[in-house]
Amino acid sequence: MNYKIRAAGKEDCKDVARMIMELAVFEKMPDQVQISHEELERDGFCQNPFFECLVAEVSDEHRSKDGHTVVGYGLYFYTYSTWKGRSVYLEDLYVMPEFRGNGIGKGLMCKVAKVAAEKQCVRLQLAVLDWNSPARDFYAVKGAKDLTDSEGWHFIRFDGLSLDNLVKDAPKDYCHWEMKYIIRAAKKEDCRDVARMIMELAVFLKDPDQVKISHEELERDGFCENPFFECLVAEVSDEHRSKDGHTVVGYGLYFYTYSTWKGRSVYLEDLYVMSEFRGNGIGKGLMCKVAKVAAEKQCVRLQLAVLDWNSSARDFYAAKGAEDHTDSEGLRFLRFAGLSFDNLVKDAPKD
Structure with a gap:
């Protein structure tokens, strides 16, 4: 199907808030979500935004069963390593279930990596729950290193x-x-x-x-x-x-x-x-x-x-x-760096 990945606009925050809740339901913690679309608008579209976001949008002919055309998102922010320098953290990566298997998730992640590389970031990091084996396998295939396994990092x-x-x-x-x-x-x-x-x-x-x-x-x-x-x-x-x-x-x-x-x-x-x-x-x-x-x-x-x-x-x-x-x-630290990060950047879809 046809889709495009683009920077989120303020008007996308209702769709992003909807998908944040869908992801929280999947992660079995919907009661933990305290964020509203108004807060996303305030915090992501101010003079010094706390985050940036990409969305995946399909054409009207491929809209979801519920009528949505914004069907995925990747929300991220810039971080810093005192050992390596500029980095990016992928807080959320989500695609609605009926749109999976079309490369949208990979496209979002690679596009985030490309945006980060343009700002001279040297790695992309994220966290994943230990029971979420599909996600862990997805990142592992792309070359991510599980730092909780390999180095024993704990999330405090x-x-x-x-x-x-x-x-x-x-x-x-x-x-x-x-x-x-x-x-x-x-x-x-x-x-x-x-x-x-x-x-x-x-x-x-x-x-x-x-x-x-x-x-x-x-x-x-x-x-x-x-x-x-x-x-x-x-x-x-x-x-x-x-x-x-x-x-x-x-x-x-x-x-x-x-x-x-x-x-x-x-x-x-x-x-x-x-x-x-x-x-x-x-x-x-x-x-x-x-x-x-x-x-x-x-x-x-x-x-x-x-x-x-x-x-x-x-x-x-x-x-x-x-x-x-x-x-x-069971939160685990994952990292793309070096060749695995470069490969994400190379695989970023065209506009």
């Missing part, structure tokens, strides 16, 4: 009361425990320190060779007209500088994301404090400050990922009320 979330508690615990500008420090928005000149600590964190995570990002790329991507991320840093006074002479001793790097069930969200890509400064509340302060910044933008959840062997981090987040959605719901 703060929302509701646990998020409210983080916001309440956000420190004042200056904090006094055993030492004086400040948590502030990172500046362009902080990027060398942030890049240094990114490498320190990668060494701890046993993957230093994976880091391809430089301080110049952080400057380019975080301090442009439409930044890919925001960052907070923890800075101590000169009298408490590190053994190596550093006063910027921790960072929290994050970006805004979107849930088609709940709405505006924030993702904490990295949370790190230099080892000699741990135990002074700096890590908690950074995380709570990120939550406060997110709440001021009406975000309803804070999400992150943690490796299964990193028990100290998992315990830290659990103690603050986070829920492990890999354990509770």
Whole structure:
């Protein structure tokens, strides 16, 4: 059948909201959907949109049994890897059942990859439920890597009361425990320190060779007209500088994301404090400050990922009320990168 994939317009939000509910019914959680088409219009078609969306549209002669011509969608947003750089996250990929088997799902996914590549993104990520074997097989055939299987990444979330508690615990500008420090928005000149600590964190995570990002790329991507991320840093006074002479001793790097069930969200890509400064509340302060910044933008959840062997981090987040959605719901992290990402881009359908 004839169909076209195009950028969604504001007028498509009713159809997208309808299909979001259809997808939630399939995933056995329709009661979790709190989003309306009005919120999609507000959040996706504003000056700094929280998401972008593609829709698949068929001709009138092929409209659905219920009279719909918009029969699929791919909703996505831009993210950032402190190891690799610009990335895209595919929040939802859905095609109405009666239109499956015509290449629409593949077309939507490949078109998202092409849009991302045009913005110099280097990978596409998504999550899938472990029981959804058709979806897992679909992505695997296309070359996606299951990071939950291969690397043990767990999907962690703060929302509701646990998020409210983080916001309440956000420190004042200056904090006094055993030492004086400040948590502030990172500046362009902080990027060398942030890049240094990114490498320190990668060494701890046993993957230093994976880091391809430089301080110049952080400057380019975080301090442009439409930044890919925001960052907070923890800075101590000169009298408490590190053994190596550093006063910027921790960072929290994050970006805004979107849930088609709940709405505006924030993702904490990295949370790190230099080892000699741990135990002074700096890590908690950074995380709570990120939550406060997110709440001021009406975000309803804070999400992150943690490796299964990193028990100290998992315990830290659990103690603050986070829920492990890999354990509770079976959410798995998938990634297209390198050749698999390039192949998606090549397979993107013509307009």
